Amino acid sequence: MAGVARWWCSSVGARGAPSPAMEAGSWLPATSPWATRLVAAARTDCHDGRRCGKPATIPAAPPWMRGEKGRRAALRRFLQLLRVCSRWASYQVLTAFGVSKVLESGHSGYKAGDLVWGIIGCEEYTLVTNPESLFKISHPEFPLSYYTGVLGMPGLTAYAGFFDVAKPKKGEYVFVSAASGAVGQLVGQLAKITGCYVVGSAGSDEKVNLLKTKFGFDDAFNYKKEKDLNAALKRCFPDGIDIYFENVGGAMLDAVLLNMRLHGRVSMCGLISQYNLEQPEGVRNLFCIVTKRIRVEGFMVTEYFGTYSKFEEEMAGYLKKGKITYVEDVAEGIENVPAALIGIFYGRNIGKQLVAVARE
Amino acid sequence: MAGVARWWCSSVGARGAPSPAMEAGSWLPATSPWATRLVAAARTDCHDGRRCGKPATIPAAPPWMRGEKGRRAALRRFLQLLRVCSRWASYQVLTAFGVSKVLESGHSGYKAGDLVWGIIGCEEYTLVTNPESLFKISHPEFPLSYYTGVLGMPGLTAYAGFFDVAKPKKGEYVFVSAASGAVGQLVGQLAKITGCYVVGSAGSDEKVNLLKTKFGFDDAFNYKKEKDLNAALKRCFPDGIDIYFENVGGAMLDAVLLNMRLHGRVSMCGLISQYNLEQPEGVRNLFCIVTKRIRVEGFMVTEYFGTYSKFEEEMAGYLKKGKITYVEDVAEGIENVPAALIGIFYGRNIGKQLVAVARE
Numbered sequence: 001m002a003g004v005a006r007w008w009c010s011s012v013g014a015r016g017a018p019s020p021a022m023e024a025g026s027w028l029p030a031t032s033p034w035a036t037r038l039v040a041a042a043r044t045d046c047h048d049g050r051r052c053g054k055p056a057t058i059p060a061a062p063p064w065m066r067g068e069k070g071r072r073a074a075l076r077r078f079l080q081l082l083r084v085c086s087r088w089a090s091y092q093v094l095t096a097f098g099v100s101k102v103l104e105s106g107h108s109g110y111k112a113g114d115l116v117w118g119i120i121g122c123e124e125y126t127l128v129t130n131p132e133s134l135f136k137i138s139h140p141e142f143p144l145s146y147y148t149g150v151l152g153m154p155g156l157t158a159y160a161g162f163f164d165v166a167k168p169k170k171g172e173y174v175f176v177s178a179a180s181g182a183v184g185q186l187v188g189q190l191a192k193i194t195g196c197y198v199v200g201s202a203g204s205d206e207k208v209n210l211l212k213t214k215f216g217f218d219d220a221f222n223y224k225k226e227k228d229l230n231a232a233l234k235r236c237f238p239d240g241i242d243i244y245f246e247n248v249g250g251a252m253l254d255a256v257l258l259n260m261r262l263h264g265r266v267s268m269c270g271l272i273s274q275y276n277l278e279q280p281e282g283v284r285n286l287f288c289i290v291t292k293r294i295r296v297e298g299f300m301v302t303e304y305f306g307t308y309s310k311f312e313e314e315m316a317g318y319l320k321k322g323k324i325t326y327v328e329d330v331a332e333g334i335e336n337v338p339a340a341l342i343g344i345f346y347g348r349n350i351g352k353q354l355v356a357v358a359r360e
Numbered sequence: 361m362a363g364v365a366r367w368w369c370s371s372v373g374a375r376g377a378p379s380p381a382m383e384a385g386s387w388l389p390a391t392s393p394w395a396t397r398l399v400a401a402a403r404t405d406c407h408d409g410r411r412c413g414k415p416a417t418i419p420a421a422p423p424w425m426r427g428e429k430g431r432r433a434a435l436r437r438f439l440q441l442l443r444v445c446s447r448w449a450s451y452q453v454l455t456a457f458g459v460s461k462v463l464e465s466g467h468s469g470y471k472a473g474d475l476v477w478g479i480i481g482c483e484e485y486t487l488v489t490n491p492e493s494l495f496k497i498s499h500p501e502f503p504l505s506y507y508t509g510v511l512g513m514p515g516l517t518a519y520a521g522f523f524d525v526a527k528p529k530k531g532e533y534v535f536v537s538a539a540s541g542a543v544g545q546l547v548g549q550l551a552k553i554t555g556c557y558v559v560g561s562a563g564s565d566e567k568v569n570l571l572k573t574k575f576g577f578d579d580a581f582n583y584k585k586e587k588d589l590n591a592a593l594k595r596c597f598p599d600g601i602d603i604y605f606e607n608v609g610g611a612m613l614d615a616v617l618l619n620m621r622l623h624g625r626v627s628m629c630g631l632i633s634q635y636n637l638e639q640p641e642g643v644r645n646l647f648c649i650v651t652k653r654i655r656v657e658g659f660m661v662t663e664y665f666g667t668y669s670k671f672e673e674e675m676a677g678y679l680k681k682g683k684i685t686y687v688e689d690v691a692e693g694i695e696n697v698p699a700a701l702i703g704i705f706y707g708r709n710i711g712k713q714l715v716a717v718a719r720e
Contacts, residue, residue, distance in 0.1 A: 249646060249647070253646070268646075268649050268650050269650070270650060271646060271647050271650065274647060279644060280644040280645070280646070280647065281642065281644070282641065282642010282643055282644050283642055283643050283644075283646055284639060284640040284641070284642050284643075285640070286609060286613070286628075286631065286640070286643055287609070287631050287634060287640065288658075289628050289656060289657070289658035290628050290629070290630060290631065290658035290659070290660070291658070291660070292658065293657075293658050293659055293660060293663065294657070294658055295655065295656070295657045295658075296649060296655070296656040296657070297649070297653075297654070297655045297656070298648075298649035298650035298651070298652065298653050298654055298655075299650070299653055300650070300651070300653060303653065
């Protein structure tokens with residue numbers, strides 16, 4: 001649920017009082033001497049401070065909190081939830097990607113009414129001491145929630161990881177794991193725009209259907225129903241894989257390596273199947289990297305923030321022309337945050353999970 | 361013992377008779393319609409056909425025959441030896457990198473007396489049907505054995521894997537595993553020429569000493585004496601590793617990943633610790649590739665054969681200026697091939713293992 005939307009930020013700490021972390025000024029690092037008070041917030045009239053404050057801290061649960069099936073995984077999920085709750089209970093302000101409106105600004109680059117997205121505290125009012133870390137929203141004609149997804153961090157992740165890291169060529173074979181997620185669905189569509197053959201994997205038949213009917217993937221499979229991932233990939237890619245957009249790791253990566261083509265590229269975005277394990281699974285087929293001259297490269301979207309404006313314009317163009325479709329799973333109202341959060345651990349969300357705290 | 365020298369090739373099959381494989385023309389593929397008879401051989405007077413023929417097939421044992429310590433490893437080595445012997449017993453001609461002299465040629469590019477290196481059959485006389493796969497020797501002023509090493513395939517491997525794959529910059533921190541081997545010793549010296557800080561690992565104190573005193577490594581350690589590879593790397597690289605020239609895989613790769621710096625590169629040349637295992641070890645720390653934006657890239661020297669001339673001139677220059685030192689472990693006489701071969705499995709060789717079948 002990282003990158004969950006906060007429209008808009010909720011109360012200043014629990015019970016409407018400033019949180020200790022906020023008072024200490026430590027909840028968002030000051031990265032520049034010219035950082036000044038920039039208050040991002042909106043619509044304070046829709047909830048009282050207490051009701052808004054508590055749930056809005058929960059969506060910051062990072063992706064490595066997502067688990068697998070089974071008892072131990074369920075226990076881990078529960079423990080992770082406890083950790084989040086304890087963090088909240090200790091008045092530490094959690095952070096997340098969200099969309100906000102500027103109320104006051106002492107920084108010349110921002111004025112009241114500006115719409116911004118970026119990492120800010122899960123609060124109704126947020127004091128931003130490093131405003132240079134935020135991005136202005138140039139296309140308010142789109143749903144603002146898009147700036148937590150297709151036009152925000154996940155969109156730039158897909159764009160940079162596919163184009164800059166994987167360096168695709170027309171006609172290549174592309175495989176995307178966790179393909180119905182916020183990033184995966186975009187990678188698949190960018191690959192189709194590039195003229196590639198694209199297959200995705202997901203964890204339910206409903207998601208697989210979405211990949212094939214809504215996002216235009218050439219093929220897709222439900223990895224939970226496949227007894228042999230290697231065989232599934234051979235079925236979908238009889239001629240092998242040129243590009244693997246890696247979101248999951250573990251057994252899937254091992255199977256993919258066996259099916260890569262010469263000079264294949266693995267754009268390593270995340271290894272979500274491994275985050276909840278006490279010890280990561282070992283990947284055994286690494287010798288394929290030598291024999292097939294594969295390039296495996298990791299990346300972090302933060303290094304591409306400097307290219308955001310170019311990306312925003314290109315992606316906005318794709319959206320306007322209908323070349324990119326984006327699916328969100330929006331939980332309405334702060335009272336639904338717990339259910340939305342728990343649902344993610346079970347893969348119940350279809351598309352990017354958001355919580356609309358308030359709508360303008 | 362791959363890439364072992366054959367100075368010069370020995371008898372045409374066992375017992376002086378042409379081998380069945382040779383008669384079938386299958387022991388070296390004809391890759392071009394203009395392939396003609398090119399006979400490479402020399403000094404047939406030093407051994408009788410039978411004595412030369414048998415041992416000269418053994419050195420083609422590939423590097424993945426090298427094992428680890430312990431009983432199971434010893435058993436695997438024995439089984440591997442059996443496989444080699446059975447291949448030899450079946451009259452299949454083994455191939456290896458070696459140096460030869462052209463005796464007759466129907467190809468306009470070669471004439472009698474030319475010195476060549478490349479993959480040819482382990483025979484006294486070799487019928488070459490794809491002469492375009494051989495390289496002419498431009499610097500016979502060096503020991504000809506250098507063309508099985510520093511001026512041949514291992515040299516080009518080190519050069520391409522370090523400069524083209526790892527793309528080093530002056531001042532970077534470089535780690536080389538299997539550092540006293542034919543490739544590793546050259547990578548370390550090329551790194552020093554580039555102005556890098558270089559540490560190598562090897563399997564004996566004698567080899568470690570060689571790395572520090574002969575090849576100019578800044579530091580080195582005996583991996584067999586280290587209880588904790590992660591701690592050893594932290595000791596040698598308190599600021600982390602920029603480039604890992606990977607020759608071994610397994611536990612070493614896992615430890616290296618923990619110690620890589622941001623935007624580090626792993627030039628994956630081989631995973632020799634894994635070749636003899638029934639199932640490769642799993643590498644668990646792959647998430648470091650994401651968080652540290654590491655590039656892991658495999659390569660095969662064959663793809664760089666087109667750049668050989670440029671490499672040969674540059675390496676010859678380094679040798680003449682004394683900037684590169686090269687150490688070989690030469691077994692004299694075909695009767696010492698078995699001992700040399702077995703010694704490799706136990707890491708007894710210091711530097712590139714060769715067998716001098718004949719000297720001119």
